[in-house]
Amino acid sequence: MLPDPYDHIPSSALRPLSGAVGDVVFHQGDPTHGLYVVQTGRVHLERVGPDGERFIIHRAQAGTSFAEASVFSEVYHCDAVCVEAGALIRIDKAAILAALVDPAFARAYGRQAAQQIQVQRQMLEIVGIRRAEGRVMAGLVAGLLEGSVIEFAARLQLSHEATYRALRELVKDGRVMNPSRGIYHLRP
Amino acid sequence: MLPDPYDHIPSSALRPLSGAVGDVVFHQGDPTHGLYVVQTGRVHLERVGPDGERFIIHRAQAGTSFAEASVFSEVYHCDAVCVEAGALIRIDKAAILAALVDPAFARAYGRQAAQQIQVQRQMLEIVGIRRAEGRVMAGLVAGLLEGSVIEFAARLQLSHEATYRALRELVKDGRVMNPSRGIYHLRP
DNA sequence: ATCGCAATATGATTTCAATCATATGTTGCC
DNA sequence: GGCAACATATGATTGAAATCATATTGCGAT
Numbered sequence: 001m002l003p004d005p006y007d008h009i010p011s012s013a014l015r016p017l018s019g020a021v022g023d024v025v026f027h028q029g030d031p032t033h034g035l036y037v038v039q040t041g042r043v044h045l046e047r048v049g050p051d052g053e054r055f056i057i058h059r060a061q062a063g064t065s066f067a068e069a070s071v072f073s074e075v076y077h078c079d080a081v082c083v084e085a086g087a088l089i090r091i092d093k094a095a096i097l098a099a100l101v102d103p104a105f106a107r108a109y110g111r112q113a114a115q116q117i118q119v120q121r122q123m124l125e126i127v128g129i130r131r132a133e134g135r136v137m138a139g140l141v142a143g144l145l146e147g148s149v150i151e152f153a154a155r156l157q158l159s160h161e162a163t164y165r166a167l168r169e170l171v172k173d174g175r176v177m178n179p180s181r182g183i184y185h186l187r188p
Numbered sequence: 189m190l191p192d193p194y195d196h197i198p199s200s201a202l203r204p205l206s207g208a209v210g211d212v213v214f215h216q217g218d219p220t221h222g223l224y225v226v227q228t229g230r231v232h233l234e235r236v237g238p239d240g241e242r243f244i245i246h247r248a249q250a251g252t253s254f255a256e257a258s259v260f261s262e263v264y265h266c267d268a269v270c271v272e273a274g275a276l277i278r279i280d281k282a283a284i285l286a287a288l289v290d291p292a293f294a295r296a297y298g299r300q301a302a303q304q305i306q307v308q309r310q311m312l313e314i315v316g317i318r319r320a321e322g323r324v325m326a327g328l329v330a331g332l333l334e335g336s337v338i339e340f341a342a343r344l345q346l347s348h349e350a351t352y353r354a355l356r357e358l359v360k361d362g363r364v365m366n367p368s369r370g371i372y373h374l375r376p
Numbered sequence: 377a378t379c380g381c382a383a384t385a386t387g388a389t390t391t392c393a394a395t396c397a398t399a400t401g402t403t404g405c406c
Numbered sequence: 407g408g409c410a411a412c413a414t415a416t417g418a419t420t421g422a423a424a425t426c427a428t429a430t431t432g433c434g435a436t
Binding site: 116187 | 195204235237238239241243244245246247256257259260284288290291294296297298299301302303304305306308309310311312313315322325326330345363374375376
Binding site: 207233336337338348349352353356369 | 382383386394
């Protein structure tokens with residue numbers, strides 16, 4: 001039901017919520033209740049700039065959590081806005097802090113966090129590669145091409161056209177196999 | 189001495205190491221000993237592609253840790269190569285797992301990890317902004333301009349020239365103040 | 377004081393990805 | 407079977423950032 005470390009939190013600490021488009025889950029400065037898990041829909045975390053512009057800090061998708069750091073702070077430091085209607089579950093921050101006393105939970109939490117940090121570092125390195133060809137190759141090596149090329153392109157922060165072209169170049173250079181339309185994988 | 193959650197690990201679990209340029213701290217597939225803290229110098233984490241190309245997964249700088257996820261796995265999944273000579277400290281993975289039993293350590297670890305995840309998510313959003321002007325503005329809002337504009341540009345994955353030009357545009361539009369040469373800050 | 381070096385700054389040119397356009401293949405559905 | 411919707415492709419054009427070039431400023435060392 002809940003993703004990895006949170007599946008052992010007692011259900012008494014969980015509060016299901018539903019969000020319509022535009023609903024504000026919390027405001028910057030609000031006292032923290034805890035973190036949230038997106039079950040369906042999408043939520044944007046935003047900061048407001050000096051001229052009132054909204055800067056997106058994070059896009060939380062179904063199956064992921066957000067505002068984890070709020071467990072360790074007194075107030076939320078950004079706004080959370082529902083951009084696609086869906087269902088959320090709020091997890092009480094006290095329950096997380098209590099669960100961290102359990103070594104099994106602490107270990108699960110640590111493992112999940114360390115792995116997420118590693119994946120994010122790698123993503124930062126990959127999107128930092130300027131040339132589409134190098135970025136696509138790095139993405140392939142990282143195993144980011146699961147599902148459609150369009151999803152792959154979005155992960156790489158590239159247009160799907162540029163991604164298709166880079167894939168073709170890599171195939172032409174013999175660095176990537178294209179056994180059938182839409183199927184690409186590394187030479188083994 | 190050691191950064192945030194690791195400063196309470198008993199020194200018996202610490203092993204100081206020195207690395208020269210080109211030294212391999214560990215190889216992909218090696219059994220894990222634990223994570224590392226960079227005290228001085230720089231270390232690259234790399235994966236080897238099918239044609240032997242090296243893909244950088246992460247650049248670890250002085251004052252930061254790397255290979256945290258190795259605490260929870262049996263083998264390293266990438267190479268660690270010293271690219272600037274310096275001193276490292278290896279922290280025994282058993283010591284981390286043992287320390288997680290201590291609720292105070294688990295909480296410190298969780299706080300640090302949650303905050304790092306949040307910062308990295310924000311960085312991914314910022315470098316995903318295509319227009320230099322928007323990226324620079326988002327970087328300013330995020331408080332990334334500490335130190336030189338050159339460092340700021342590197343954080344944003346922009347050339348320093350593009351960063352200077354974007355800053356000038358923002359100043360021209362009145363969105364950024366430039367009280368003196370090299371000093372930029374948001375309008376309050 | 378002045379020499380050298382790095383940061384700041386900006387102009388000119390080039391490069392490359394985004395965008396726009398268009399076509400074909402694929403899949404699911406009635 | 408045929409249609410709609412979408413993924414896969416690729417060509418043409420545009421736009422914006424990288425790169426190259428060149429000053430200028432500021433600072434520390436001598």
